Amino acid sequence: MEIDFNSMANSIVMWLACLPGILIVLYQAFLFYRKSISSGLKMGLTGEQLGRARRSAAITSIGPSFYMLTAMLSLMLYVGAPVAWLRVDYIGGTGYEIQGAVLTAEAMGIDLMEGGMNADFLISAILVMTLGCLGWVVFSALFADKMDAVNRRLAGGNMAMIPIVGIGALIGVFSSMALDNIYPFATKSWAALGGAAVMFLVQTYNKKHNKMWLKEWGLSICMVAGMIIATVVDYL
């Protein structure tokens, strides 16, 4: 029974069925990329600036993409590799996807650790994970073009204030996200504090020296430094 489930969940049919969802994500990114480059040049951005943007985004994306690795592997056990592949690429978030699969299994009285998954579970889990993530797609499809007005109102109607309140909001948002990882104190707190400390050094150094490669690699360096600090603390 379990072998049946695995061969079904990992079948070529499922790979093909998941492909269109991935392709639309790539197609949208392709359209936006092409348009942003051509309009960016017309707006007076230089090819060099856009090249640096492209390179630094590529470098910075590699590390964080791997954080999905372990969660993705659990998801692959529950719903097969193709569905897991689509799920992490289309509004993917590890906690959310796994919880969707687990909640479906619970509601159907299936123990994911012991197997017993079948076609009914697979279709139900897919529907739960898919329907559950559509809120984001619908919200952005309806409101992405109207958010600018909200932004302007927050800035008190003053255009020069928009970047300033934006940075203020982000300091608040990232304080919240960092503090979630710092207190209550655990080993991961060292990762957050270590990353922050190395970022302080990098930024202070770069204010004087303005090294381009450091702007491109900075965040990756700080992230890896934070990881190493926490791992060392872990082993002490």
Added chain:
Amino acid sequence: MEQSVYKKEYLPYIIKWGKITSWISIPLVCIPALAVFLVYGGVPQWDAIVTALVGLVSTFGIWYVVDPMTLYPILQTPGMYLTYVSGQSKEVRSPAAICAMSAAGVEQGTEEASVVSAVGISVSVFISVLVMTVVAVGGNFILSILPAAVTTALNYLMPALFGSMWMQQIMNDVKSAAFIVPAAIVIHLLNTLGVFASFPLGGGYMQILLCAVVGVFTARFVHNAKFTKKKEEA
């Protein structure tokens, strides 16, 4: 002139195609469910689906709104369309957008930044889809060859990233941060004490929302004083 390219040509194209691709994506991601139904005869268990969805949406539903609102200053309109189709807003898209803006030397919140952020986010979509494809095909193999130290270290990837981005933003505006960070610490402590638990849906979103609001008003207050001072001097 510069404004007209962004407002008259760029944004209309982005909004048109952003909406089209977002709406089209919805039926496309339902194909796997259809395939299980047609090919393997799976039957949706609607009672289980509703139970699971209620559980899922009551935990994550508020983030449909809070996530885009709080990250808008980085993502901007083009980035929002990209991010809320590809996902991983905080973990992959925001870092990529921030680094792209910093490497291109544009100021967050400007029209140039919005275009550069879209370049960064679309590149990050190509990269993360590539990484995820490699993982989906060879994930178990990759995990088996990674030393234990690396798999342990992967657990610290997100805390390290958030800590780094935190400091990066603080150093963009140290004056405002001098008030926002202590306020955020108080809000976080209140949250761990369960003060927001009585809010609808458990109040887990209150911390980040309050921190963002405090951030906006602090920045306005701190820099408004500067603007008026400049006016008086002039």
